Amino acid sequence: MSKLNVLLKNMCPNCGGDISSERLLMVGVCESCLPEEVTGKINVIKLLEERGNLNGYKEFAKLHKDLANFSKIFLEATKRPMWNMQEVWAKRFLKNESFSIIAPTGSGKTVFGCVACIFEALKGNKAYFIVPTSLLAEQVYQKMKKFTKNIFPEDIGIVSYYSGMKDRDKKTSLERIKEGNFNILITTNRFFSSNFNLLSNFVFSLIFIDDIDSFLKTSKNVDLVLRLIGFEEEFIESALKVIGSKKEESLEGREKFKEAVFKIRNSG
Known part of the structure; x- marks a missing residue:
C-alpha cells in the first residue's frame, strides 16, 4: 500500500510556501528553499545558511544548535546522555519558557x-x-x-x-x-x-x-x-x-x- 503524499498549502516552515507532506518529513523545507533532497537537520541548516536562505527556519536552527550544545554539556557533566523527558525540558528551557516539571x-x-x-x-x-x-x-x-x-x-x-x-x-x-x-x-x-x-x-x-x-x-x-x-x-x-x-x-x-x-x- 503506497503512502499518501499530501500538498500542504503555505506550510513550509522556512518560506511559508507550499510543501508536500513527504518533503516536510524527509527534508523539512520545500524545493524552492532547497532543491536538493538533503537529509539530516544539521545538513539542511548548513546549506540554507550557506545560500543566505535561512528565514523562518532560523528559530528552529538556533534551537537545534543550542540543544546540541546543551546535550554536550549534559553528557560531559553527568557522563550519560539526556533521557527523552529531559530533552523536552531542555527545549522549553532553551526557548526561555517558564514552566513546571511534573514527573x-x-x-x-x-x-x-x-x-x-x-x-x-x-x-x-x-x-x-x-x-x-x-x-x-x-x-x-x-x-x-x-x-x-x-x-x-x-x-x-x-x-x-x-x-x-x-x-x-x-x-x-x-x-x-x-x-x-x-x-x-x-x-x-x-x-x-x-x-x-x-x-x-x-x-x-x-x-x-x-x-x-x-x-x-x-x-x-x-x-x-x-x-x-x-x-x-x-x-x-x-x-x-x-x-x-x-x-x-x-x-x-x-x-x-x-x-x-x-x-x-x-x-x-
Whole structure:
C-alpha cells in the first residue's frame, strides 16, 4: 500500500510556501528553499545558511544548535546522555519558557536543574537553585561541584548557604552573596524569603525551584520570585489576580502560577 503524499498549502516552515507532506518529513523545507533532497537537520541548516536562505527556519536552527550544545554539556557533566523527558525540558528551557516539571521521583529533574544552572553560568549569567531543606541544599551543592569538575577543573562560582554549614563557611558564603561573587547560588526557601533584599540586587537568568508546592506555602514567595526575575510591580499584581486565592490546592496553585508567568511574559 503506497503512502499518501499530501500538498500542504503555505506550510513550509522556512518560506511559508507550499510543501508536500513527504518533503516536510524527509527534508523539512520545500524545493524552492532547497532543491536538493538533503537529509539530516544539521545538513539542511548548513546549506540554507550557506545560500543566505535561512528565514523562518532560523528559530528552529538556533534551537537545534543550542540543544546540541546543551546535550554536550549534559553528557560531559553527568557522563550519560539526556533521557527523552529531559530533552523536552531542555527545549522549553532553551526557548526561555517558564514552566513546571511534573514527573515522578528519579526521573532526573534535579540533575536537569543542575546542568541548566551550569549552562547559564558558562555563559556568564547568574542562576539560582532553590530547595526546601538544608539537606537538599547540601546534596545539590555536592552534585553541582561534581558535575562542573567533570567538565573542567576551574571554579565557576558555585555558592551555597544552608543551616548545616560550619559558621566559617556560612560567613564566607554570605560575604560572596553580598558581593555578587557567584554564578550559581543554592539556598533554601527560607533563605530566599528572609534575604530577599540582599538577592534583589542581582539579575538571575534562571531560577530553578525544586518542590514548587513547598515554595508556594509561603504566599509572599510568589511576589518575591516574580520581582527577582525582573517583572514590574504592575505585572506582579496582574499575576496575583490570576493566581487568586493563595490557599488553593497545591496542583491547582502550581498551574495558576505557571499561567500567571506565561500571561505576563506575553503581555504588552
